[in-house]
Amino acid sequence: xxxxxxxTSVIIFCIGLYTIMARRNLFKTVLGLALMESAIxxxxxxxxxxPGGVPPIEPFMGPAVNPLPHAFTxxxxxxxxxxxxxxxxxxxxxxxxxxxxxxxxxxxLRG
Amino acid sequence: xxxxxxxxxxxxLIATALVISAIGDILSAVITLSVFGILLxxxxxxxxxxxxxxxxxxxxxxxxxxxxxxxxxxxxxPPCYDKEEEKEx
Amino acid sequence: MNIRPFLFxxxxxxxxxxxxxxxxxxxxxxxxxxxxxxxxxxxxxxxxRETGARNVVGAILFDYRAFDTLGxxxxxxxxxxxxxxxxxxxxxxxxxxxxxxxxxRGIGIxxxxxxxxxxxxxxxxxxxxxxxxxxxxxxxxxxVLLCVVFGSSFESSYFPPKTKESLExxxxxxxxxxxxxxxxxxxxxxxxxxxxxxxxREGSLLSAGTIPLLNIAVGMKVGAGLSAIFYSMIKMLxxxxxxxxxxxxx
Numbered sequence: 001x002x003x004x005x006x007x008t009s010v011i012i013f014c015i016g017l018y019t020i021m022a023r024r025n026l027f028k029t030v031l032g033l034a035l036m037e038s039a040i041x042x043x044x045x046x047x048x049x050x051p052g053g054v055p056p057i058e059p060f061m062g063p064a065v066n067p068l069p070h071a072f073t074x075x076x077x078x079x080x081x082x083x084x085x086x087x088x089x090x091x092x093x094x095x096x097x098x099x100x101x102x103x104x105x106x107x108x109l110r111g
Numbered sequence: 112x113x114x115x116x117x118x119x120x121x122x123x124l125i126a127t128a129l130v131i132s133a134i135g136d137i138l139s140a141v142i143t144l145s146v147f148g149i150l151l152x153x154x155x156x157x158x159x160x161x162x163x164x165x166x167x168x169x170x171x172x173x174x175x176x177x178x179x180x181x182x183x184x185x186x187x188x189p190p191c192y193d194k195e196e197e198k199e200x
Numbered sequence: 201m202n203i204r205p206f207l208f209x210x211x212x213x214x215x216x217x218x219x220x221x222x223x224x225x226x227x228x229x230x231x232x233x234x235x236x237x238x239x240x241x242x243x244x245x246x247x248x249r250e251t252g253a254r255n256v257v258g259a260i261l262f263d264y265r266a267f268d269t270l271g272x273x274x275x276x277x278x279x280x281x282x283x284x285x286x287x288x289x290x291x292x293x294x295x296x297x298x299x300x301x302x303x304x305r306g307i308g309i310x311x312x313x314x315x316x317x318x319x320x321x322x323x324x325x326x327x328x329x330x331x332x333x334x335x336x337x338x339x340x341x342x343x344v345l346l347c348v349v350f351g352s353s354f355e356s357s358y359f360p361p362k363t364k365e366s367l368e369x370x371x372x373x374x375x376x377x378x379x380x381x382x383x384x385x386x387x388x389x390x391x392x393x394x395x396x397x398x399x400x401r402e403g404s405l406l407s408a409g410t411i412p413l414l415n416i417a418v419g420m421k422v423g424a425g426l427s428a429i430f431y432s433m434i435k436m437l438x439x440x441x442x443x444x445x446x447x448x449x450x
Contacts, residue, residue, distance in 0.1 A: 001114060001117055002232065003228070004114075004117060004118065004121060005121070005154075005158070006224065006227050006228065007121075007224065008121040008124060008125060010220050010223050010224045010227070011125055011128075011220065012124065012125065012128045013220065013223065014216040014217065014219065014220040015125075015128045015129060015131075015132050016128070016132075017216050017219065018132060018212055018213060018216045019131070019132040021212040021215070021216070022208070022209050022212045022213075023132075025137065027137045027140075027141075027179075027182075027183065028132075028137070028140070030179075031131055031132075031140055031141070031144060032132070034144060034175070035128055035131060035132070035147075038147070038148070038151055038171075041151075041163075041167075042151065042154065042155075043227060045155055045158050045160050045163055046158055047230065048160075048240075049158050049159065050233060050234065050235065050236065051234075053159050054159060055159045055160070055161050055329070056159075056244060056255075056256040056257055057161075057254055057255050057256065057328070057329065058247075058248045058254040058255075058256070059254075060244075063235065063236075064236070064244050064256070065158075065159045065160070065236070066233075066236045066240045067240060067243060067244065067256040067257050067260055068238075068239065068240040068243065068260065069160075070160045070162055070163050070257045071257050071260040071261050071265065073160070073163045074162055074163055074166055074257065074261065074331075074333055075261075075268065075269065075272040075333075077163070077166045077167055077170055077171075077333075078166070078170065078272065078276065078333050078337070078422060079272060079275050079276070081170045081174055081175055081337075081426070082275060082276050082279035082280075082425070082426075082429070083279070084175055084178065084179075085174075085178050085279060085283060085426075085429045085433075086279050086282055086283060088178055088179065088181075088182035088433070089182075089282070089283045089286045089287070089433065090286070091182055091186065092182055092185050092186060092286075092433070093286055095185070095186040101186055161329035162255070162257045162258075162329045162330070162331065162334070165321075165329055165330060165334045166333055166334050166337065169334060169337045169338055169341065170337050173337065173338075173340075173341040173344065174337060174340060174341065174344070174426055174430070177341075177344045177348075177430060178429070178430065178433065181430070181433045181434050182433065185433075
């Protein structure tokens with residue numbers, strides 16, 4: 001099951017990277033960024049999974065899973081949300097200035 | 112949790128990611144991102160991480176989608192930015 | 201000319217596939233684990249004794265690695281600062297009048313329960329799944345709902361931006377103040393039970409020393425920060441909407 005999670009997250013990471021590289025819309029870029037971030041979160045959380053584990057909340061009913069990746073992921077999610085908010089604010093500002101969210105047009109206008 | 116359910120969940124996750132990447136309409140992509148977030152939260156819950164699942168569900172379906180929608184509706188057509196604001200009587 | 205974007209996409213696809221294969225080989229080199237090792241084993245074994253908290257993730261976040269959490273909330277503060285500076289040009293704004301009567305009544309009934317849910321998630325963060333981050337985000341979601349359904353001027357009259365600002369600064373000050381208490385007791389910044397905070401009975405609401413207090417601080421900070429971000433983004437939207445339809449909707 002862990003290998004399955006790894007394969008899924010690698011595929012999602014590649015989809016996000018391709019979205020950033022190939023798409024010209026700035027919103028698509030931020031969406032690809034969100035996808036890549038989610039894929040990394042899935043990798044980190046599934047690296048702490050133990051077959052047959054229970055959540056790390058006392059009292060344990062069996063072998064508990066690794067709580068350290070959960071703590072890291074928790075902070076990463078909130079930071080990612082504020083990150084995306086800042087990126088969207090920059091997009092709004094760019095659109096005010098250049099009247100477009102297309103990367104090619106923004107590069108061509110320049111001024 | 113059974114392996115078959117996990118395979119189904121992950122296939123659905125990849126399908127939503129493909130839709131986000133391929134679809135031309137930004138609004139549909141944003142709504143699909145919230146579906147993606149909920150599926151990912153389910154996956155976290157199955158991987159025995161309830162804290163992470165709670166955070167992911169709230170943030171990805173609540174805040175991030177709302178911010179995307181606000182930013183999208185601000186930029187869909189050029190707003191009247193140059194006009195001076197008139198004072199309200 | 202027409203072939204170039206196509207070639208670019210093919211190249212991007214191959215690059216992504218290559219990187220994905222390399223990434224997977226790197227991840228697959230990690231040895232499969234049958235049990236928890238390293239510092240996490242120590243946390244799992246001793247967390248309830250050393251901190252008094254049942255939720256081990258909360259114990260790690262707010263006791264063992266509380267300094268990380270302080271830095272993390274500083275990141276949110278930086279994001280709020282950046283967005284407020286980007287949108288600070290317009291001093292004056294008008295609000296839309298919101299959605300229909302049914303939606304307003306429905307949200308009016310639901311909102312107190314949502315706020316109660318957020319409070320419960322924050323206050324029981326050391327016993328059950330939850331904590332400052334989750335509860336603060338739920339609180340921010342409530343303000344987003346109020347903003348969308350009632351219009352942003354209603355939301356800003358109930359939760360004024362000044363209040364959010366002081367809540368956020370208050371959360372940061374509370375966090376640092378609790379840390380300084382540990383320093384004053386001679387044990388170290390943000391130390392918990394060793395600084396003399398009472399452990400309480402395990403599993404009760406008033407237990408685990410500083411962890412509930414730090415949960416409240418982080419909840420204030422995250423909730424106020426995220427709702428301030430949303431508010432400063434939506435107040436521009438309301439103005440542009442009014443101009444599009446020719447004047448404010450009153």
